[in-house]
Amino acid sequence: MMSNIKKISRILTPLMALSMLAGCGNSEPTGTAEATQQPAAAVSAQHAHWSYEGETSPEHWAELDQLFTTCKVGTAQSPINITHEKVKEDPGLSPIQTKYFPSRVSMVNNGHTIQVNLKNPDNQITIEGTSYTLQQFHFHLPSEHQIDGNNAEMELHFVHKSEDGKIAVLGALITAGAENTELNKLWSVLPAEESEQEVELDGMFDLNQLLPADMDSFRYQGSLTTPPCTEGVQWVVLEHPVQWSEAQVGKFEAIFPHDNRPVQSLGAREVESDH
Numbered sequence: 001m002m003s004n005i006k007k008i009s010r011i012l013t014p015l016m017a018l019s020m021l022a023g024c025g026n027s028e029p030t031g032t033a034e035a036t037q038q039p040a041a042a043v044s045a046q047h048a049h050w051s052y053e054g055e056t057s058p059e060h061w062a063e064l065d066q067l068f069t070t071c072k073v074g075t076a077q078s079p080i081n082i083t084h085e086k087v088k089e090d091p092g093l094s095p096i097q098t099k100y101f102p103s104r105v106s107m108v109n110n111g112h113t114i115q116v117n118l119k120n121p122d123n124q125i126t127i128e129g130t131s132y133t134l135q136q137f138h139f140h141l142p143s144e145h146q147i148d149g150n151n152a153e154m155e156l157h158f159v160h161k162s163e164d165g166k167i168a169v170l171g172a173l174i175t176a177g178a179e180n181t182e183l184n185k186l187w188s189v190l191p192a193e194e195s196e197q198e199v200e201l202d203g204m205f206d207l208n209q210l211l212p213a214d215m216d217s218f219r220y221q222g223s224l225t226t227p228p229c230t231e232g233v234q235w236v237v238l239e240h241p242v243q244w245s246e247a248q249v250g251k252f253e254a255i256f257p258h259d260n261r262p263v264q265s266l267g268a269r270e271v272e273s274d275h
């Protein structure tokens, strides 16, 4: 029993630290409080249960835990509605550079989304000279960001962290269209039930197949889109969506009918584009 507890806490601790920093994904990376007894104690000591509907939905997040106060009083929250006519074009911005490689990954259904964890630290993004390492990616349905008031079918978030702990999230909008064949590697073993167990994929997953060919992007300063809604997050939202088949979108929707935070006020912030 003792060794079992030790094993769990060893797994939980780095994941929790990551989610506190990188948690656009989740504050409960290995399952919700209901899932199991031991992680539950550790998790609830950190965060209250939150969700996308009912009494724990986004409009109530700040009431659930004092650590979630920023969700209500923050002034640089995400997601936002990106309106083309307000975007400031800045040709001085460097193009986004991703160095993503075929990677070993594992997947977890944490009760909020499907999160894919990277098993190696090789995947990087460079934004205005700063390098960030990819930690995980996950999915929202419908999209969290809006373009001119419209949601896309889904949105993919690649969560990165720099050496000094800064967070950068790359968002790619997903529209229904052609099938993404690389995605089938994940979707064929999609964990439908919430669990702390990670599903390890056999072989490599090519992250580049989830990105559009044209990496033009919007940039702004925002927050994690899940509690504790921490600000200081560098956002990069790709202008060009990627396509998935309706069946691929439907497979996620069958597990998470909706897992998107509503758009937040832009306030005094500016959205820039890199071309």
Ligand SMILES: [Zn+2]
Pocket (backbone or CB within 6 Å): 024, 025, 138, 140, 157, 225
């Ligand atoms: Zn997200």
